[in-house]
Amino acid sequence: MTARKPGAPMPAQLRALIHSSVAHPARTVPCPHCHASAGRPCTLRTTGQHLPEPHPQRVSNWAQAAAVCPECQVEPKTPCHDAGRPLRYVHDRRTTEAKETAA
Template sequence: MPNSLRALIHSSAAHPARTIPCPHCHASAGKPCTLRTNGRHLPAPHPQRVSAWAQQTAICPECQTTPGTPCHQDGLPLRYVHDRRTTEAKETAA
């Protein structure tokens, strides 16, 4: 693997979701997500990590929940955040 790509994978600047631990693979904050089967590093964070990051950092435009509160539909918490919340978090981080 080229050093430039290796540096990107190991950089927390690659995706802002890397600022929090991954709830799926348990990668530490600042570390890339890994595959559980062979420990290989992934170029992008797991969707669960992106969802957890968006939940911590952005207000959901769809259900109006505050940072740290799960998105909901009809009063029931959702497993992931709304897509609009992820978009909002990415725009805020940029």
């Protein structure tokens, strides 16, 4: 039996399979908070540690791009609003809708 060298790189096919099966669908858009590019996990700005879940603004941007809002009835890529005032984040129902369509 041969021992694997410490720190040997993981084959690209295996890495892609692992990341695609557990990655949050919000990773398809860049993160405005930590500036992680599309496809990369969010990180802590101070330590660079990878986060298991994306930042809330990234999830919001993804939901805005991916789903119609059932709350305020806006089309994808249009920000949610409350009585004509644009919201910083999307409605919770829009995030739920985006998750359901991604599954």
